[in-house]
Amino acid sequence: IPIDRYRNFSIVAHVDHGKSTLSDRLLELTGVIQKGSKAQVLDRLDVERERGITVKAQTCTMLYNHKGEDYLLHLVDTPGHVDFRSEVSRSYASCKGALLLVDASQGVQAQTVANFYLAYSMGLRLIPVINKIDMDAADIPRSLDQIEHMFELDTSDVVKVSAKTGLNVEQVLPAVVEKIAPPSGIVDSRLRLLLVDSWYDNFLGVVCLVYISDGSLKKGQKIFSAHTDISYDVKEVGIMYPIPLKTDIITAGQVGYMVIGMKKSSEAHIGDTFFTVGQAGEPLAGFEEAKPMVFVGAFPADGVEFKVLDESISHLVLNDRSVTLQKETSTALGQGWRLGFLGTLHASVFQERLEKEHGASIIITAPTVPYRILYNDDTEKIISNPDDFPSVENRQKVSVLQEPFVEAIMTFPQEYLGRVIKLCEAHRGEQVEITYLTTGQVLLKYLLPMAQLVDDFFGRLKGLTQGYASLDYEEAGYRPSDLVKMELLVNGKGIDALAQVMHRSETVNKGKVWVSKFKEYLKYQLFEVVIQAKAGNKIMARETIKAKRKDVLAKLHAADISRRKKLLSRQKEGKKSMKSIGNIQIPQEAYQGFLSRA
Ligand code: GDP
Ligand code: MG
Numbered sequence: 001i002p003i004d005r006y007r008n009f010s011i012v013a014h015v016d017h018g019k020s021t022l023s024d025r026l027l028e029l030t031g032v033i034q035k036g037s038k039a040q041v042l043d044r045l046d047v048e049r050e051r052g053i054t055v056k057a058q059t060c061t062m063l064y065n066h067k068g069e070d071y072l073l074h075l076v077d078t079p080g081h082v083d084f085r086s087e088v089s090r091s092y093a094s095c096k097g098a099l100l101l102v103d104a105s106q107g108v109q110a111q112t113v114a115n116f117y118l119a120y121s122m123g124l125r126l127i128p129v130i131n132k133i134d135m136d137a138a139d140i141p142r143s144l145d146q147i148e149h150m151f152e153l154d155t156s157d158v159v160k161v162s163a164k165t166g167l168n169v170e171q172v173l174p175a176v177v178e179k180i181a182p183p184s185g186i187v188d189s190r191l192r193l194l195l196v197d198s199w200y201d202n203f204l205g206v207v208c209l210v211y212i213s214d215g216s217l218k219k220g221q222k223i224f225s226a227h228t229d230i231s232y233d234v235k236e237v238g239i240m241y242p243i244p245l246k247t248d249i250i251t252a253g254q255v256g257y258m259v260i261g262m263k264k265s266s267e268a269h270i271g272d273t274f275f276t277v278g279q280a281g282e283p284l285a286g287f288e289e290a291k292p293m294v295f296v297g298a299f300p301a302d303g304v305e306f307k308v309l310d311e312s313i314s315h316l317v318l319n320d321r322s323v324t325l326q327k328e329t330s331t332a333l334g335q336g337w338r339l340g341f342l343g344t345l346h347a348s349v350f351q352e353r354l355e356k357e358h359g360a361s362i363i364i365t366a367p368t369v370p371y372r373i374l375y376n377d378d379t380e381k382i383i384s385n386p387d388d389f390p391s392v393e394n395r396q397k398v399s400v401l402q403e404p405f406v407e408a409i410m411t412f413p414q415e416y417l418g419r420v421i422k423l424c425e426a427h428r429g430e431q432v433e434i435t436y437l438t439t440g441q442v443l444l445k446y447l448l449p450m451a452q453l454v455d456d457f458f459g460r461l462k463g464l465t466q467g468y469a470s471l472d473y474e475e476a477g478y479r480p481s482d483l484v485k486m487e488l489l490v491n492g493k494g495i496d497a498l499a500q501v502m503h504r505s506e507t508v509n510k511g512k513v514w515v516s517k518f519k520e521y522l523k524y525q526l527f528e529v530v531i532q533a534k535a536g537n538k539i540m541a542r543e544t545i546k547a548k549r550k551d552v553l554a555k556l557h558a559a560d561i562s563r564r565k566k567l568l569s570r571q572k573e574g575k576k577s578m579k580s581i582g583n584i585q586i587p588q589e590a591y592q593g594f595l596s597r598a
């Protein structure tokens with residue numbers, strides 16, 4: 001099949017609008033999978049299926065006959081979440097068009113808007129598809145109106161389907177073939193390929209999803225990365241069908257996979273360009289290294305072997321190229337790891353995987369965003385661990401403290417507008433824009449500190465709007481901020497693993513919550529314990545746990561006064577000697593309880 005009969009496309013949609021269901025129908029229509037086979041082939045990982053999101057992009061090649069001619073279609077799946085925006089844009093880079101999928105019962109939502117703009121700005125031809133027309137709550141005119149007014153798309157293009165029942169799904173691929181341009185690569189040329197995605201396969205090792213921009217790729221070829229300059233022998237190439245299917249060659253315009261003996265997923269840089277060794281050329285545009293934006297510490301709980309956990313965490317990281325991993329040591333919790341993620345969802349999905357595999361045997365610290373510290377001598381540092389925050393003594397060397405901001409896009413029914421604005425203001429937000437949609441919905445843009453998103457902003461937003469709100473965001477750079485490190489002190493000693501950097505305005509409330517929460521988990525102590533929350537060098541809150549007096553008198557007769565006195569004084573002495581040891585034992589459950597999100 002010649003390149004002018006290739007069509008590369010993806011699906012732009014808000015989560016739950018039916019991307020996976022529609023993909024499955026298209027794969028059935030083209031005979032890639034059998035009807036009624038395991039649902040949602042393109043969402044491979046369990047956690048993803050449970051949460052209904054696609055984290056790793058899964059892609060499939062299809063053969064389709066349109067008006068007597070065979071076409072080679074590449075459906076390039078994209079991660080369904082904004083944390084992976086730079087990866088989404090690499091998927092779009094391999095496409096000339098996309099289906100803009102809108103749930104007729106919900107209308108356009110935050111993610112639809114954000115992904116639309118990204119796809120549109122990359123020059124993709126968008127074909128609107130209205131889904132779920134089988135539902136009673138479907139409002140097709142409303143969706144049409146939004147598509148016309150918000151996206152300025154021609155509504156005569158719209159395909160109306162039910163991905164669930166299959167109604168009208170057969171109209172989708174003809175539209176793809178007729179409206180989307182073929183890829184513009186040059187077949188008879190030197191090899192130039194784009195790395196679109198990668199994952200770890202237990203049998204094949206690191207597998208790279210690639211878009212061949214020019215030339216062709218076959219087994220035995222020697223290629224190198226424009227970014228790392230490392231060269232590799234091509235061991236296997238093929239297409240995704242929907243699992244890897246070995247072929248002899250993949251050529252310009254195709255999306256397929258290659259196995260090149262990469263040892264670690266971290267060698268695969270999404271957006272990287274590869275050339276044949278000795279035939280370098282112009283790298284493809286748009287290479288942007290994904291930076292971790294959310295960090296947590298992880299530590300083995302009591303009685304759990306570091307080595308065992310280390311192996312399994314390393315294995316999980318092997319599977320997810322975008323997680324960064326470093327060893328870390330805490331005085332309170334011992335040896336552990338510091339993990340970096342692209343965003344909040346990415347962090348929570350990974351955390352869920354860890355918890356699923358290790359249950360209570362792992363302690364995970366509160367997430368933190370990276371902070372940027374500018375010094376008087378013009379140097380700067382990005383810190384990802386509250387431990388590295390400048391101490392009060394070193395504060396005068398610092399000229400500016402900065403924290404990362406995002407521009408959040410939210411959509412929800414108009415009646416909630418007042419409450420949502422209040423929420424954003426309470427989270428140090430700065431309003432950017434309000435747009436009233438035709439559907440009684442509003443689209444609200446706010447500049448928000450990234451740290452607020454990490455701190456369950458979305459949960460609160462959902463709560464306020466009875467689940468109707470949706471949220472997406474884009475990074476908006478660092479801004480100066482009045483930051484301070486808050487520590488939890490137990491009898492005057494700071495617990496490093498619990499420290500957090502935060503805005504000064506939050507320290508009063510957080511301080512109170514911290515000390516009372518920690519007290520709750522440290523109930524029974526043989527001697528007095530003072531719990532304090534300290535911000536910078538200021539104590540913000542304090543709780544005391546009174547020594548629990550063992551009831552040494554319980555078995556005595558009320559009349560036996562002298563014996564009673566003697567016992568009490570003996571108990572006092574005993575306590576004194578323990579106190580002088582001064583070192584209280586904090587059970588691990590206290591850390592675990594304190595850090596639990598509930
Ligand atoms: P994704 O998050 O965009 O991949 O959405 P899914 O394909 O996972 O679909 C989300 C939910 O909507 C699932 O429960 C689907 O069964 C349901 N769904 C998808 N398409 C339709 C449809 O056309 N009609 C109805 N009634 N439900 C649908
Ligand atoms: Mg899905």
